[in-house]
Amino acid sequence: MRAGEALEGASGTSEHGGVTVSWEVGIDIGGTGSRxxxxxxxxxxxxxxxxxxTGDPVRVVSRRSDAPDVVGDLCRRFAEKAGPATTAAAAVxxxxxxxxxxxxxxSPFDVHDAITGALGTRRTAVASDTITAHLGALQGRSxxxxxxxxxxxxxxxxxxxxxxxxxxxxxxxxxxxxxxxxGEEGLRAAARASYHDxxxxxxxxxxxxxxxxxxxxxxxxxxxxxxxxxxLAEFAxxxxxxxxxxxxxxxxxxxxxxxxxxxxxxxxxxRPGVRQVAAxxxxxxxxxxxxRAAVHGLMPxxxxxxxxxxxxxxxxxxxxxxARRLVEDPEFPSYRPLLTVRTAE
Amino acid sequence: MRAGEALEGASGTSEHGGVTVSWEVGIDIGGTGSRxxxxxxxxxxxxxxxxxxTGDPVRVVSRRSDAPDVVGDLCRRFAEKAGPATTAAAAVxxxxxxxxxxxxxxSPFDVHDAITGALGTRRTAVASDTITAHLGALQGRSxxxxxxxxxxxxxxxxxxxxxxxxxxxxxxxxxxxxxxxxGEEGLRAAARASYHDxxxxxxxxxxxxxxxxxxxxxxxxxxxxxxxxxxLAEFAxxxxxxxxxxxxxxxxxxxxxxxxxxxxxxxxxxRPGVRQVAAxxxxxxxxxxxxRAAVHGLMPxxxxxxxxxxxxxxxxxxxxxxARRLVEDPEFPSYRPLLTVRTAE
Numbered sequence: 001m002r003a004g005e006a007l008e009g010a011s012g013t014s015e016h017g018g019v020t021v022s023w024e025v026g027i028d029i030g031g032t033g034s035r036x037x038x039x040x041x042x043x044x045x046x047x048x049x050x051x052x053x054t055g056d057p058v059r060v061v062s063r064r065s066d067a068p069d070v071v072g073d074l075c076r077r078f079a080e081k082a083g084p085a086t087t088a089a090a091a092v093x094x095x096x097x098x099x100x101x102x103x104x105x106x107s108p109f110d111v112h113d114a115i116t117g118a119l120g121t122r123r124t125a126v127a128s129d130t131i132t133a134h135l136g137a138l139q140g141r142s143x144x145x146x147x148x149x150x151x152x153x154x155x156x157x158x159x160x161x162x163x164x165x166x167x168x169x170x171x172x173x174x175x176x177x178x179x180x181x182x183g184e185e186g187l188r189a190a191a192r193a194s195y196h197d198x199x200x201x202x203x204x205x206x207x208x209x210x211x212x213x214x215x216x217x218x219x220x221x222x223x224x225x226x227x228x229x230x231x232l233a234e235f236a237x238x239x240x241x242x243x244x245x246x247x248x249x250x251x252x253x254x255x256x257x258x259x260x261x262x263x264x265x266x267x268x269x270x271r272p273g274v275r276q277v278a279a280x281x282x283x284x285x286x287x288x289x290x291x292r293a294a295v296h297g298l299m300p301x302x303x304x305x306x307x308x309x310x311x312x313x314x315x316x317x318x319x320x321x322x323a324r325r326l327v328e329d330p331e332f333p334s335y336r337p338l339l340t341v342r343t344a345e
Numbered sequence: 346m347r348a349g350e351a352l353e354g355a356s357g358t359s360e361h362g363g364v365t366v367s368w369e370v371g372i373d374i375g376g377t378g379s380r381x382x383x384x385x386x387x388x389x390x391x392x393x394x395x396x397x398x399t400g401d402p403v404r405v406v407s408r409r410s411d412a413p414d415v416v417g418d419l420c421r422r423f424a425e426k427a428g429p430a431t432t433a434a435a436a437v438x439x440x441x442x443x444x445x446x447x448x449x450x451x452s453p454f455d456v457h458d459a460i461t462g463a464l465g466t467r468r469t470a471v472a473s474d475t476i477t478a479h480l481g482a483l484q485g486r487s488x489x490x491x492x493x494x495x496x497x498x499x500x501x502x503x504x505x506x507x508x509x510x511x512x513x514x515x516x517x518x519x520x521x522x523x524x525x526x527x528g529e530e531g532l533r534a535a536a537r538a539s540y541h542d543x544x545x546x547x548x549x550x551x552x553x554x555x556x557x558x559x560x561x562x563x564x565x566x567x568x569x570x571x572x573x574x575x576x577l578a579e580f581a582x583x584x585x586x587x588x589x590x591x592x593x594x595x596x597x598x599x600x601x602x603x604x605x606x607x608x609x610x611x612x613x614x615x616r617p618g619v620r621q622v623a624a625x626x627x628x629x630x631x632x633x634x635x636x637r638a639a640v641h642g643l644m645p646x647x648x649x650x651x652x653x654x655x656x657x658x659x660x661x662x663x664x665x666x667x668a669r670r671l672v673e674d675p676e677f678p679s680y681r682p683l684l685t686v687r688t689a690e
Binding site for chain 2: 196267
């Protein structure tokens with residue numbers, strides 16, 4: 001805890017119920033809901049309870065994300081509870097930041113403005129949830145995290161606090177081994193079973209036909225689907241189940257996925273100054289999943305001596321740690337498009 | 346030559362310059378131009394010259410293909426030369442029929458109507474150029490053809506004249522090993538070089554950056570490109586060149602492609618009654634190409650005893666052979682969406 005140091009230069013110190021306190025605020029937003037946690041810091045922080053709030057999910061309406069509204073609403077409700085001008089820094093982690101920024105569905109600066117408008121602080125960060133998940137998983141310590149959901153990305157930070165990223169490049173040219181990659185390979189294997197006896201998976205052909213209809217319609221259905229990546233990613237668990245049931249084609253797909261995922265994590269662990277500790281997060285790395293077992297089994301082959309740990313905290317924990325970093329290091333750099341930092345006084 | 350048989354029941358016999366003749370008409374249309382060849386058949390056919398015409402390329406305007414206009418124009422010009430009501434059958438081969446039919450850019454029945462309107466014949470076929478290329482390559486004899494351009498498809502016909510197709514399912518779920526598949530794998534390898542030292546190709550990263558700009562823009566450029574498949578397929582020759590120059594990642598991509606392509610061809614050769622003779626066609630199977638060498642080298646491993654032959658004719662030859670088949674066999678079946686046949690008298 002470096003709160004004493006942290007408060008030097010921080011503008012948010014104030015009286016709160018008669019004691020001197022400032023706040024660090026972490027926010028986690030996404031399609032299923034949003035959460036804010038405010039942590040009191042300063043000489044009298046011990047006597048103050050953290051503040052926790054839940055809010056609306058983020059929606060995209062008319063090709064615009066309402067993330068600034070969701071964040072602004074949470075921050076205003078927090079300010080009412082905490083009193084005005086008492087926030088040293090605030091950080092938001094959000095799902096889909098990269099793709100929404102690149103497709104101009106969201107400008108992260110609108111989120112910065114929403115925070116500053118509601119809380120006064122000009123130390124703000126807007127991060128992809130892959131970054132906050134990483135910080136939360138390792139509790140802010142150096143090391144690397146592999147996040148595997150619909151996409152796939154590895155993030156590490158070195159002993160100088162610099163971020164290192166591998167993949168997470170999107171479903172068309174990257175996200176190698178992630179959920180949409182597995183789903184696409186699965187659908188290809190299903191389609192292949194319509195003309196090849198052994199290179200395709202009959203089991204997947206049957207399952208995909210139940211979900212998507214006749215195989216000759218798949219190509220046009222996928223081409224016209226605005227949420228193609230979601231459709232593909234939702235097929236990944238079908239591939240995982242078929243592999244577990246003995247389907248050798250699906251086992252091959254998961255072996256290929258594990259190979260790509262461990263390459264991705266190994267790339268980050270290979271950067272100078274990154275501690276050889278790694279956690280895996282995301283829906284496809286859930287405890288007990290065979291893909292997680294494959295990745296954890298293969299990692300020591302790729303990086304001898306790497307220590308694999310369970311994730312110690314959540315993306316919300318990570319957002320709060322990111323707010324603390326902004327206080328500790330006014331020069332904390334952006335890493336666009338996954339992280340934008342404002343530290344103007 | 347079964348023209349004597351063929352003419353029984355054919356309505357197109359007529360006088361042509363004082364001799365008894367009817368015509369079989371083949372047409373090949375595509376984005377670079379169109380061609381028609383009329384072959385005289387019947388007792389006096391030997392004294393008549395074939396008729397050859399060239400016409401406009403096919404264009405898509407306002408999401409509609411003008412193929413019916415292009416075909417109608419060629420047929421009217423042919424009818425002027427050949428005289429009215431003298432065509433026994435006509436067949437069109439065209440590039441992109443499958444995807445245009447599925448996306449409703451074209452109804453093949455409008456092409457049938459254009460032929461019948463101009464030539465009178467009610468024996469018409471509208472085929473994908475993969476079918477006419479197959480018929481042309483093997484001169485209408487049974488066997489199998491592998492066509493590898495932007496997509497990948499294998500076609501065979503058995504000793505009963507039935508068609509058998511493998512793959513050609515489109516770039517999202519099939520076309521395994523074809524041009525857009527190779528290009529996508531290449532771009533993924535290029536992107537991977539931005540974070541992994543050995544699993545990506547630095548050479549491809551440099552080449553792709555010259556073509557597409559900085560790697561972080563590739564995903565959104567591809568997502569927004571209406572002609573994504575073309576962009577990917579155009580990158581395939583870059584991968585082929587890099588492999589020939591010793592890039593081991595690209596060599597791996599081509600080895601994977603050859604494996605998938607030979608599986609595809611082997612699937613068709615494995616159908617009962619298909620003669621064990623195969624030709625390879627399409628831009629990526631050009632004489633001297635290393636991918637062609639890899640496919641031809643691997644095929645005898647997958648199908649012991651298969652005879653690989655050079656393509657003996659063009660898609661236009663194949664269209665003409667298809668017209669002859671319609672005359673020989675009034676029951677010749679459709680194979681949608683790659684082939685629609687009308688044989689109503």
